[in-house]
Amino acid sequence: MEEAPLGVLCLDSSFTKPLGHLRNPDTFRHPIRYEVLQGIDIPRLLHAPGDELGALLVDRARRLEREGVCAIAGSCGFMARYQERVAAAVTVPVVLSSLTLLPWLASVHGGTGRIGVLTADSGALKRAHFVGAGWQGPLPVVQGLEDGDEFRQVILEGRRDDLDLAAMAQELAQATRRLKAQAPLDAVVLECTDLSAFVEVVRREAGCPVYDIVPALELILRSAAGRQQSAPDPLVTG
Template sequence: MKPARTRTVHGVSIGILMLDTGFARLPGDIGHGATWRFPVQYALMEGVTGPMVMAAAAGDRRAAAPLIDRFVDAANRLARLGVDGVATSCGFLAAFQEDIAARCVVPVATSSLLQIALAASVLPGNQRVGVLTAKSSALTASHLVAAHADPTTPVVGLPETSRFFENQMNDAAHVSFDEQAQDVLDCAARLLQQHPEVGAIVSECANFAPYSALIAERFGVPVFDIVSLIDWFHAGLRPREFGRPTAIRSDSPMQASGFDEQ
């Protein structure tokens, strides 16, 4: 049994490291507090942007070391504060999953891409997983390998001329749910048209989760995103309590059910 940890904050199992952004986030987004059915503890990675993470993940590992160090330090500070596990708000950090997790004192889940291998394992044999991303040119086979996924996994991204992409790049203070939803639905349609064998979708971008239900309803495929990952993560860190079954007489017909007779 592990010794009790000294912590300043209690009752918060999930910590989330947020990139330094200014665009509006809607319910369902990782950075909107109403997304979560449990409390989360946010921490800001000051000065760390999405393009910075993309560039580091695409470059030399030694050049990325200072950025990795910053994420490790921030994750461990959240752990000292009191969280039991740490997630991040950028799917491209899958490239550094092992580097960051290996040096943290609590479990770390960097990216929704970690779900690709699991989703693939439950699909029929003639189907595969496809990925939606904010920027397809930045999501490489190395990201997929780092997430223990098939490096040939189909990937489709937002056009850089789309309103959604422009909102993110320009830190739009106000966004339209409907406009962004259409961009993501169009992206999913292209993925499924180009790769009809795709039977499940994983969204790399942590800002796509508000639209997952729309994708699943429109195209009839399972959709996994940062919210499904963190829900799963939290379920392991803080399993549901069901209580002990009520004692039952050995001759009771309800013995096998574990419930009292009414």
């Protein structure tokens, strides 16, 4: 039986999506259905969120569900503020942001202050995003990428589409060192889906486990895909 695809709610962007990125279909061994939100770019989501955008995400999530996806993801961690609303509107699992990992990781790693977050823009990441992702405690330590020339020009401002992978890796390494300097870390969460392709850079610099949306979705897909298959015959012993 053909596998039901993963549905991804995507911002309107055209820069390079390297292997490991959520929007590179070769990242997953699973069919993907991308739903691009035309005209909704990164600046709009970061700096002008609102009920209208939330309603659009709900509408497109319901469309993806009607088309038969097994789960729904978001292409930007800042969609976290709409996590609860979208998840309540459909019956399939929804992971709009890697920030949804934080409550679980606080239990796994035994505390809140030792989990760091690398984000696209530290000034734009508000408590509402953490609360939307199910987080109720003190905010984790946060470090943004907004001061990196390559990240800012290509991703935050959309001035170029040709992402320099080496420059991006260097900026991410610097940001990780700044994050680590703020507090001892037991784990790092990559809020920004554009960082998933560089997880090994972060892991090397942070010296601790690093979590991003891709393996979180792989866990969801293994569970959701299992529901698509017929249950095996029970093992009879005796």
